[in-house]
Amino acid sequence: MGIGRNNDILFWLLIFLSDWTAAQISYSVSEEVDKGTVVGNLAKDLNVNARDLQTRNLNIVSGYSKKYFGTDFKTGDLYVNERIDREELCPNTVKCTLNVEAILSNPMILHRIEVVIVDLNDNAPTFVEKSHTLNISEFSPTGEHYLLPLALDVDTGFNSVKTYRLSPNEYFSLDVQSGGEHSVSAELVLLKALDREKQAVIKLTLTAIDGGKPPKSGTVQICVNVLDVNDNTPTFGKTLYKARMNENAPAGSLVIQLNATDLDEGDNGRVIYSFVKRANFDPADVFFINAESGEITLRGSLDYEMQSAFEIHVHAKDQGGSPRSANGKLLVEVTDVNDNAPEIMVTSLMNPVKEDAEKGSVVALVTVTDKDGGKNGQIHCKLTGSAPFKLDSNYKNYYSLVVDGPLDREACSFYNITIIATDEGTPPLSNISIISVHVSDVNDNAPHFLEPHINIYVRENSPIGAHIHTVTAVDPDINESARVTFSLDGDSETIPITSVISINSETGDIVSLQSFNYEQMKTFQFKVQATDSGVPPLSTNVTVNVFILDDNDNSPSILAPYSEHGSVNTESIPYSAEAGYFVAKIRAVDADSGYNALLSYHLSEPKGNNLFRIGTSTGEIRTKRRMSDNDLKTHPLVVLVSDNGEPSLSATVSIDVTVVESSADIQTQFRHVPIKEDSFSDLNLYLLIAIVSVSVIFLLSLISLIAVKCHRTDGSFSRYSAPMITTHPDGSWSYSKSTQQYDVCFSSDTLKSDVVVFPAPFPPVDAELISINGGDTFTRTQTLPNKDKPKAPNSDWRYSASLRAGGVMQSSVHMEESSVMQGAQGVLVQNWPTASSAADGEGGEVSPPMGAGVDSNSWHFRYGPGGPGAPPQHLKPGEVPPEAFIIPGSPAIISIRQNQGGEDDKSDFITFGKKEEAKKKKKKKKEKKDKKDKGKDDGDE
Structure with missing residues (x-):
């Protein structure tokens, strides 16, 4: 039998429905009824006007491969649409039901319909064997029982085999044994001692009759061979043995120990045990019997869900020349254990789900089943994790997966929803099913820049049209909602920004429209707007700060008094000047900044004795040594002032230093040039305080000494x-x-x-x-x-x-x-x-x-x-x-x-x-x- 799920009808039927309820309706119908047979009136039972069934799109949904039922929209009747064979749908079960769902729209109403299939007596009992042979000794005592073949009937309940009948004869009668909820068996009872010489073979007819109205029957031929041997038959201690085994018992587990006795001695009293195959069940497939001891153990595995009990017949036969045998009956009941985990089946209705879906929207239907019985088959179902979804119970083990909170595709574009179904067995078993729910996008996010503000550094004198920066903005949305364009937002406070820079709306590339001069403009500011293409479009702004970087495009300038271009300045020093004698100080400035304005001073002297030196950072020209008679009287000096830029720029100044005989001859022209004082360091301050303190102490000590030693009243010694x-x-x-x-x-x-x-x-x-x-x-x-x-x-x-x-x-x-x-x-x-x-x-x-x-x-x-x-x-x-x-x-x-x-x-x-x-x-x-x-x-x- 093949069973499936029709998901397409459920998907298109419920995808836009969000409000519905659930109910339960029960019907019954006999199997094998004709197509069109009315099962019940849905309009009446659903309390809906028959004229509204079509407008509300009544649909019957089932999980079976065949559509067994249909609906008449005019009358509201539920009728049989396919031939129903109970034995095909529900083999080996007493009660057979078909579960379908009736779904109404606007508003959505879901009704659970249970249709009980009533069994008909459409199958007669049958025997697996065409004939059955019995070997019975002529010395068999009257009243001895012989096991007869078992008849099978696929019908259940009263339509199954209820009794057996034996054709009339003078030797045997029939003993029918009812097994209650199990099958009915029959045994042949010897009424009269057999005489092989009078009749060696006795032919009988065994008829099996079911409980149907009218009853049906099946027959099998019984051939009795009369043997002339042993006069003692093995006997069992009990007419019925019972044993109970857990379905998870391992192979080799002991089921029961049988014991049959024979009063004979020797081979006639040695009993051999064996299983009796009846119908299509061979006990040797599941159990093993020790032929010598009668010990029965488990050979294979048991499954309560497949078969809850086994009726086993054991044949005990002695080893005499004319062996005699006895039959023992063993009923093995299988105890259910929780060995079946729940099964989860999911039918998707809405996937993907929009991120603005309302709370309570149905996403999927969930069905949970468990093959175990009792508490082992009772199931609890729940969700794990923190996904914004929940399970609503519809009926018993039927659930709906609905939205239970706000969705945000940017935060989470899909959810793996884990459903756990757990039964109430000991220990409990559970099963997990993961549903992947995708969230579709809506334009609910504006573009945003990676930085709160953007700093751009541009070198001065850069060419017009140079690319200075690329603005990047991201939008968490997708597709059109994430496509961003850029534009300039207004002018700067100081300059018209559109005349200075431009921006590519697609790529965000910013290019300059003019060359920048650091000495004229060091920085300016503007805003860039990023807009997405969603409906409606969303936008955001960012502030861009442009900093002009200085380039070494200004040479050092010599300050007064040596600033006259092309002129030669003259300084005089005495012939007696010591080493380190101060000659002059060159001062210069640079319009650039940073390292480009860091100046150094160098002295270019003619070849010969080096008489002067200059401080690289201070610009002070001093003598290196004392004068000698070999030195010239006039020393032309060229001072080179260089900045620290790349490439370095420089300026020069010429000074003629004249050596005179004495300091009185030096004609000094005082130049009132402001000189920048060097910073007064802490070390200089400490040295000054120490010098002053020592001087004060020395003066006080000297005065005290003079006052003590030299002062007299008469002023003399x-x-x-x-x-x-x-x-x-x-x-x-x-x-x-x-x-x-x-x-x-x-x-x-x-x-x-x-x-x-x-x-x-x-x-x-x-x-x-x-x-x-x-x-x-x-x-x-x-x-x-x-x-x-x-x-x-x-x-x-x-x-x-x-x-x-x-x-x-x-x-x-x-x-x-x-x-x-x-x-x-x-x-x-x-x-x-x-x-x-x-x-x-x-x-x-x-x-x-x-x-x-x-x-x-x-x-x-x-x-x-x-x-x-x-x-x-x-x-x-x-x-x-x-x-x-x-x-x-x-x-x-x-x-x-x-x-x-x-x-x-x-x-x-x-x-x-x-x-x-x-x-x-x-x-x-x-x-x-x-x-x-x-x-x-x-x-x-």
Whole structure:
């Protein structure tokens, strides 16, 4: 039987329809009815006026190769158009139906029509065999059953085989067994013991009768051969064996183990098993039986959809001289498994689909089937992916593919729609079908340029008509909607653009209509419009910027004062000019730009000694070396100024450099030419700041040094003499009357002083108080009277100090915040020291680090808070204690003890005090000068 699909009728019928519904109508008709037999009235069942059937274009669509039904548009009747043979359409099925669709247009209505084909008893039962032979022993017991041939009837239901009849005889009767939904079988039953000698062959007629009205029948001849052997027949344990097998069971699987017994011994009791072929079914094609053991296994594959059950008859025969046999019956039921995937069939209605198709437009019809039964045959269908389509269910497994969203051909010109159908079996099986839907174009896209704006670079002096650029625009549409033409859109703000450039409307080539000059016009702008050829046409604009590129068409120009064409300029330099002497600076400019305006300076000198050089970038002419007697007095120089263009352009200037004897002879003509200052770099700034800082520091240091060392109140230096004091390694001091001369410099702001005491045998008449500023300079402050002779110092007061190598004592005690002991008016202002010292406790002796001398007296200084030898608390005006000396600036009175060994017990005091006291006694210096000189001579002796 061939089954197909009529796609052309469905395509042309539904291509422009978008609104329809679905319904179900059932009819029944007998097979083999005449053509024109009315099945039902569609106008009535569809609730449509019969006159509207033709205007609404009623059409009957089916998936069969023959058109079994037709429609009468006048009456609305559905009639039989072709002979219907139920056995041809639905073999081996109980219910036979034909499914067709009735389609009405305007609006579209789809009705599902199911026509049940009623079976007629038009086929008689038949036997495959013409005759059947049975070998029955004469010793066979009565009641023994013998299997008879099976009759076949292609009709189903009540029209199939229902019973069997046996021709009348005295030996046998018929035992008819009904298999329910399966076939009916018959067995021959022995009623009377056979006697081979009386009748060796018995001929019988077996008739098969179906259940039709009237019934039909078929016959087969049964020939019974009476055998005279074995008297025991093998017997099976069950009259009916049942087994269940999955349809996907592998080959070799065990079906059942049969067992037939025979009471005989030896060969008469050894049973051999075999299959019995009945009609057109041979069990050996599907199953295998072990002849010795009776074990039945699966030989081939099972398919529930092809055959759901097998009725197998097994023959058990002994091996006696007159073998006896028995027949066993086995019913093998096949269990359905989900081994069939759903099948998808697609009928296209609208392909390609316009990209402006409305939502809900029908694209195709989809039918899904599954050969499995039960849940294994129930199907769910869906789409995968994000395509703008969906499946609408019409009826059971019938669907429509419709548009479910906006389409855009430019975004996607075709869709591969994947349909997945899945059954409800365990495990579920599925199938995939891909539908290719093409989208047709409409003009919904304007052309667009590849860049938001276009920059064109054109060299100046380019020829007229030169191609300068090609404008390109693309349109995502196709065909005419994508054909683009170009045009100029309006004029520029500065120039009439159509007089400058033109554009080819087809190719977009832009050509120049004039030659460009960079020095006159550096850039201009215009717009280009691109228009497609669609209906309606769409367009877009783009801005084009044209930049004129500079060409090296201008030579350098020499600036004043050397700019006079053809003139020779003169410069003079002295004969004593050193190397690097500045002669002149050439300045030039170029009207071009970029590298074309980058100038370099070169010097062309006559042959001979090279005396001058020029800065390549600065244009400064300087000497390379000193002049010599061999050099000429006049040097003609030619300066070449070149730009960096291709090719390079240049200009020259001539300068005569004259060598004169001295700088005074140089007649310089000042030319007020603006010179472009070089940029002041950060490095120059840092160098300038460093130079200024160092200069300021140097000047401040110099001024401070002069102020400290050279500034005096009287503006002059004084020369004084003092005795020599030396130290011994044992820590004692030595005193010599030899004097040394010191230059003393004072400042007016001296605040603190130190006191040094020189002990002597006799106090000099003109002993003075000398103030020392800084420890190295002396000044006379006060003359001690001769009547004040030193008293013996108290032993509790001792002071040891160290002397510098220059013979000046420096105290190891630092006195702070002192007051001055003044000898005027008899008032003594006394403060006791608050000092820090290297000595501990009440006082300590510090041995001098160095010294030793001749005619020296050793002495000790001791300091302390007071005691019996402390300085007196009251003195007369102008008196100074002979055994003490005063440190103005330090609130301490220090007593002195002289060791024996000098010429006199008197001591010389040199007191370092403030300059105010020195000023008071300035008037007395002249009077005492002679006395001091005389004392100096005595000290030398």
